[in-house]
Amino acid sequence: MFSKKGSTQVRPALPDDGHLTRASFAHLDEKAILRKMDLRLIPMLALLYLLSFLDRGNIGNARIEGLVDDLGMTGPEYNWTLTIFFFSYCFFEVPSNLVLKKLRPSVWLPCIMVAWGLVMTLMGIVKNYKGLLIARFFLGVAEAGLFPGVAYYITMWYCRHEAQWRQALFFSAASVAGAFSGLLAFGIAKMDGVGGLEGWRWIFILEGLLTVVVAFAAFYFLYDFPETASFLTEEERKFVVWRLRYQGSKVETAMVEDIRSNTKNAPAVAEVEEFEWKYVLDAFSDWQIWVNIFVYWGIVCPLYGISLFLPSIIKNLGYSSSKAQLLTVPIYITASILSVITAWVSDNRGIRSPFVFGGLCLTAIGFIIAISAPPSVPGLVYAGVFIATCGIYPAFPGNITWLSNNLSGSLKRSAGMAIQIAVGNLGGAMASNFYRSNDAPRYTLGHALELGFIGAGLIAVGILFFGYKRINAKRERIGDDHGLTVQEMARLGDKSPGFRYVL
Structure with missing residues (x-):
């Protein structure tokens, strides 16, 4: 039996199971194994992301509790404290995902959690604008590895047609964090004056300490990869690895059974685990990643515009700080529920683009009403x-899953998802400056800029959809394998003639 904390820092090689077929595992209950994985993996991942989003977004709650006035900051200076987070956050995402391939997730993710929890706690004792600016920079450095790392980590456990629902469960923690942040800020702000500290300082201190405590627990409750999962039997581990390796294959049909009818033309590709810079360079030169980034910006600019400024937008409608904090709660709770429902339907239909497109359209309608x-x-x-x-929250996990479905090979997928998220999150840096204090209470410019990015995202969805459709049709015409071996097709990844893009 393998232990959860393997003695090495690389994924152990399994024996060659090429002779296995789905019939070899017919006696196993696949749904029961998936439930077991869900219960062991998703709650902890969701908790980690909840704390991550809580800690990066609570500055919006602190602002309406007196942060700007107490530190003697101007409106533009406040916007810069938001912006600088994204510069460091984006820069360190790709390196972090490459480190994750070398280190165990159960070590790397808790370590970066401890780091950002400490930064968040220390943010509660800053004395001026410069101190807050430096703290936000290092918060971005520490948090950079979590979201791309976990988004990639999920693809190492679940097949393509199962990923979005799990991504949504994990990402819905962001919307819950928005609601939780409002409730926490409402309660913690009542500590104003305790220990001689303002209420907004306690928001940073207590939420930072909570992150550190959870990080230490995460080391014991996070699992690394299916090959070393102690909660699975040896046979179950082999089955999970097998179904990932040959999901949807048409090649050597005696060896592999199609997992879903709508992925019957998907790749027959065993994951290539040895590190090669070739796969990283392939990711940087792949057209679909760069087009997808415009979709990402169309979602993430509104996402951060809402998460960083929603309390201020509501307060400027004429509500008190306390009521503004509470009025954010029903918005985030509803968005969280819709995110999970949409993902479940998308996974069952085996398509992504209509749900991403529909989410962007709904977001546009909302901003048109607001403006x-x-x-x-x-x-x-x-x-x-x-x-x-x-509209934002259901579209986001759909877009992340859409790209991950269409990147084949674990190294390319790891690098590609990190590029998508790193460059895409520059949208957060832009959105940090959309809502200027002198534009209150209507924030016409901010809403208009959000609509512009949503429009670009809708165009990019169309380019991806018709591009994928054209390539799939061409590969149908020319055939699947061209005499290539499974190993040769594996090295080609999503460029293989047997690969079909998910629409």
Whole structure:
């Protein structure tokens, strides 16, 4: 039996199981194994991301509790504290995912959690604008590895047609974090004056300490890869690895059974585990990643615009700070529920693009309502940002899963997802400056800029959809293997003639 904490830092090689077929595992209950994996993996991953999103976004809650005034900051200076986080966050994402391939997730992820928890705690004692700016920079450095690392980690456990629902469960923690942040800030702000510290300082200190505590627990509750999962039997481990390796294969049909009818033309590709720079360079030169980044910007600019400024937008509608904190809660709870439902339908249909496109359209409708609402009807602005948020959160995991489905080979997928998220999160740096204090309470410029990025995202979805459709049709015409061996097709990855892109 393998232990959870293997003695090596690389994934152990399994014996050659090429002779195995689905019939070899017919006596196993696949759904029961998936449930077992879900219960052991998803709750902890969701908790980690909840704390990550909570710690990067709580500055919006601290702002309306007096952060800017107490530190003597101007509106542009506050925006810079938001922006600088994304510069370091984006720069360190790709290196972090490459490190994750070398180190065990159960070591790397808790370590970076401890780091950002300490930074967050120390943010509660900053004395001026420069101190806050430095703290936000290092918060970005520490948090950089979590989201791309976990998004990639999920693909190492679940097949293509199962990934979005799990990504949504994990990402829904972001919307729960938004609701949780409002509730926590409402309660913690009552500590104003305790220990001689302002209420907004306690928001940073207590939420940072919570992250550190959870990080130490995560070391014992995170699992690395299926090959070393102690909660699975040896036979179950082999089955999980087998189904990942040959998911949807048409090649050597005596050896492999199609997992889903809509992926019957998908790749017959065994994951290539040996590190080669070739796969990283392939990711940097792949057209689909760079087009997908525009889709990502169309989602993430509104995402960060909402998460960083929603309390301020609501407060400027005429509500008190406390009521503004509480009014964010129903928005995020609804968005979380819609995210999970949408992902479940998308996984069952085996398609991604309609749900990403639909989410972007809903987001656009919300911002159009917010930008056109008359000042005399503040409730209409609230309805607009409510609708926009309900479009953003279902679209985000759909877009992440869509790209991961269409990158074959674990190293290329690891690098490609990190590039998507790293460059894509520059949208957060841009969105940090969309909502200027002198534009309150209507924030016309901010809403208009969000609509511009949503429009670019919708165009990019169309380019990807028709590009994938054209390539799939061409590969259908020319045939699947061209006499290539499974190993040769594995090295070609998603460039293999047997690979079919998910639409």
